[in-house]
Structure formats: structure tokens, C-alpha cells
Amino acid sequence: MTLPNANTPSKYDMLIARARETHDVVTVVAHPCDEPSLRGPIEAGREGLIIPLLVGPEARIRAVADECGIDLAGIEIVDVPHSHAAAATAVKLICQGKGEVLMKGSLHTDEFMREITSSATGLRTGRRISHVFVMDVPGHQDTLFITDAAINIFPDLETKRDIVQNAIDLLHSLGIEEPRVAILSAVETVTGKIPSTIEAAALCKMAERGQITGGLLEGPLAFDNAIDPEAARIKNIGGPVAGRAQVLVVPDLEAGNMLAKNLSFLAHADAAGVVLGARVPIVLTSRADSVRTRLASCAVAAIDAEARRKRQSMVVAQ
Template structure:
């Protein structure tokens, strides 16, 4: 948008301008970071006055800045400088409300200054929020510029995981077999999820080490069931047996190798097979992306063939539906967006797309091959002439192999500041996989993903 000013000579008493602004949660986080004002009354996730509810009150100077925006952008516009500003607050505004800021010229003086009456109202009901008087130095020369040249801001906030936790916490706690929680991060993650009523942990492993770890953490395990197992393989076997007896609805990896955890799960006679290949899914909350992003498979299947990819895609669709994506858009990635016989992943992607078209993969829309840019960016997709329902809008990214998946997930985590929840699908129950470097939010989100998926599957089976 081109912004142009009104110079001193052009201004007339009684002239006014106004601007509307919808207040968002991100506005308040940005203001807190930029100003250094971390008053909990203004932070949307904090209860500042102890009434049990977050207040999310618009900071006074943020509301005042809406007046400044009208002065600097519209009237007088670019080149305007403040001399003074008074503010009287009549009511409070909150996140989610729209405000209207208005300025009106009341006087012009010989030194080039302009008096302005300023006010901010809530137009939905006419409530007066702020009134005041400003004196500004009006610009003396015409200025115009394109405000699209300003850099954008992305708030490093994980709103999708926050919504996922809010959805999972009211559900009955998922009884979860936690295998070898004999190290601080493994045990702490399970206890943290239990404190949020996401899971009811059953701790399986060396009880002496588990109790010693709890003591070192200052954690109380009173009322928590502990099942003794001499080693990692035995603990994993006990977890599978517990699921088979109906005593648990999920398995959570503790301090053991993934191979040791999966070995009894994959046992042909006594394991948890369903006839579908197991696959790992990262559910990622990427700042700036307006939906969760699922990446698969980045941890289990090293170089999957076409039939394995069919199961990888179906597992991801099933999980995406569980977390609230009604008809998941699945982008099958390759280095190119056209089929190239020399690039095997592009052929697999095209076949998976056609298989979904023919009903061999169900529940979602599948398109490929897609390069990363035109899978997630609508402008890139349009530039390449791609106009499918998936191109530029993919919510699930299916990678060619484990190396690409691992690189993509870690790039999103360490460069794009994403949080990642890790779950293995394809067994009779979800398997929660966390690493020692995972944050508290990632651990909670992994349990929340398992809980909402279990709730959907059991509701469908009832």
C-alpha cells in the first residue's frame, strides 16, 4: 500500500482520519518483547490477577500506539513527529476485539505544529477506550512510500500445540506403559504428562533405578504403578503384554534403544502388529505456518519401497484426522514436481497420488511429486502452474527416505524454531517417541497426540 502524507499547508481544522485494528494475541507478545513490559495482565497465557482466567488486557501504550499509527500513516502522515500526547483511559480492551483509532485536527500554529484530538473506541458497541490531545510537528514536504517494504515478523509461539493440549486435557488420562524411565528426562516427561492429565503412567523397568531417578528429581511416585523388569528387552516385552491384556492404551519410550522397544512390538505371534507397516510421524508446530505440519517417515523406515510408502501415507492421514485435520492434504516430496524416470521418488510419488485417486489410500488428498517449495507455498505452486488442492497447501509431507526426513525435521526444529511431537503409528496402540533433547512442550504434545488419536479410535470402535 502506498502511504502519502498531508503537509502543514494542506491541513484544515476539523479534518479527521481513522484506522481499525483487530487486536491479536501475537500483538501482545510482540509488544511485550519489544517494550520489555512483561506485566502478566497483558500476557494471554498468564492469569495476572489470580481469578483463574488469563486477562489478555491490551497494554495501555499499545492502545496509545494505535493513535500514533494514524498520525504517522494517515494524518498528517509520513514525516510527522510528536511534541506531546495526553491519554485518558476510560475502559479496557482485550485480545480478539477490534478497535478504531481516530484523530481530528483542532488547531494550527505559526511554528508548524498541529493540535489534534485523539480517541480510540470499540466500534462493536461504541465503548470509549481512550481520549487525549496531541501536538505534532506536521511535515513540510510531500512524502510517499510503499509500506510493503517493511520486514515481516513471525512470533515464536506454538499455538497449534497449545490448542492440541487444550483438546487432550479434558479426555480421560490414557494409561501408558512407559518403558525404562530410568533416566531423568524419560521419567520427567512421563510425570509432566501425568500432571496435565494426558496419561496415567505405568512405569516398567528396573524399579531401583526408577526410584533413584525420582528421588534425584524430587518426584513423588506414590500411587504410580511400577512393574519390575531386569533389562530393556524385558521391559519392552512387559509393555506389549500389558497392552495385550488391555491394561494400557499406549506405549512410551524411555531410556532404551528404539530397536529394543520395537522388537517385541513387531513379534509375529505376541506383538502389536495390525498388518500395516510401522512408521514414525513428526507432528510439527512451525511458527508462521497456520496449521500443524506432519513429516513422515524420519525415524524408522530407512529406504521405503512403494508398498511401505502406502502404509506411511495411510498412517499419517489417520493421525492427521485424529488431531483435527478433517481431510488431510498430503504432499509426496521429491526433488522435482514432474515425473522423472531417473528419480525414483518422483515415480513413487506419482503412483501414490494415483492410488489415492483410485481409493487404495483413503481419508485424504494425495498429490505428488512435489518439491518442498511448491508443496507448502501457494505462490511457488502457482508459479510452476500447479493447481491441485494439495500443491502449496500440504499439511502432511511424505519424504523419500529417512535421511531426507531427518534433515527436514531438524531444519524445521533448529532453524525455523518448530516444536516436534513424535509418534509411531501402525501398531495396535500409538507409540510415543521422545528424544532426550525434546522440550517440555514437545513431550506434552507427543502425549496429547497419542491421547486424541486413542480417543478417536476407541470411540469409532465402540
């Protein structure tokens, strides 16, 4: 799938349209007990993106629905007493194969992630869990994928390897065969004074040696010469990534969080997102997310879930 260019009304439109082509992606929603966290998955269900399965105090969920005019007809609800039980039960349902996507409701992120990362009952894999912002920036040709700006605070080199691979695998699910990945730093030259430039160079070498696969890596790159062809030309940086990056890998959570919020509040970008590296894609919503952003997040997760399903079927067939 080729994501739309800047002349299209919204880059999210194609994601949502593509997600409507997926089949029966059950999304387990943990504790959707306020209007945004309930309306998002219900609207996504009505749009044909997912099949929501709600987990939480049923009386409270129905009270929110009645108060906000949300129709729960045909929606399955698993009744549990509180948010902690909702998180634990939602993860258990995923482990039992009763859902292919997990979605956060109106509970604290730490409470939600604690159940996901539990070594005994969680959804860990051999990869580190990481988050990708899927950003529709007005006036910019490509959808930008920023990682990791939500989970790993100061990732080491091995964690960054997983962060990069998680993002590449997501873009493969979205139909982008060879994602262009920029490893960001403050400058585009390697210097011992800025450790992130050394890690960027190491990640590129890891890609050359097959430790990261499926994407084109370049780094270190500064933000301007990663996304602007003219800035890359002025700095004499060639290659397929500079000026045309799709994935922006940030040095740490602080840098990524500030970059994503700058784009949201100054460039009026929409910021959907998904958590990767677990057994299923995870929609980690914010209370500030609009319904449209929640729809886009559900769309990305649904597309990724179906792509995983197809890859698993191919493995089994072999």
C-alpha cells in the same frame, strides 16, 4: 479440530488442551530410568493428558525420582529387572488391554522396537509401522506432519501406501476431515531419472482408485511448492494441496530426517512425534526432547488412542 494458525503462541497448546478432554488413557512407559524419560510422562499425567504406568527396575526409577525431585505419589510401577524385560513386559501389558498407548523410556530404540515388531508377541497389524513428526514451525500457518523420518529407511511403494494411510488416519483422529497430503521429491514433474517422482504419481493414482482413502494427495511436489502458495503459483501448480500441504511424505528416511532436523535447528521448530500402524499409538521419544515436546507427543498419542477407542466402539455397536 482446527489446528491454530501462526498468530497463536503455539500450535501445541491446542493439542495439549484437546488431550485434557480425553478420558483415562493409560500409557505404559518402558524403562523410564533417567530424568527426561521419567519427567515427561509424570508431567503429562499431572497435566491430565495420560495415566502413566511405569515398567522398569523400581528401585532405580525411585532413585531417579528422588534425585530429580519428581513426585511419584499415586503412580503405579511394575518392577522388572532390566531394560529388555521392561520392553517385553510393557508390550505384554498392552496386549492384555492394560494400556492404550506405549511410550519409550531410556532404553535403546532397537531394543524397544524389537519387542513391538515381534511376530509372536508384538503389536503388529496388517499395516507397516511408520513414524510421524508433528512439527510446530514458527511463522508457518499449519502444523506440519512429516513422515516417515524415523523407521522405514528406503520404503517401497506398498510401504509408502501404509505410511500415507497411517498419517491420514492420525489427522482424522485430530479432527482434520480431509488432510492435504504432499508426496515430496526434488521436482514437481514425473521423470524416470528420479524414481521418487514415479512413486509419487503412483500413490496419487492409488488414492484415485481407493487404495488410499480419506485424504487429498498431490505429487510429486518439491518442498517449496508444497508449503508455499506463492511458489506453487509461480510453477502454475493448482489444486487444494500445492502450497497448503499439511502432511509431507518424504522419499526416504534420510531425506525426512534431514528435513525435520533442519526445521528444528534452523527454524527453531518443535518436533513431537508418534509411531503408527501398530495396535496402539507409540511415543518414541528422543533424549534431546524437551519436556514440552514430550507433553505434545503424549497429547497426540492420547487423542489418537481415544479416537481409536471410539471407532472400535462404533464397529462393535454395528
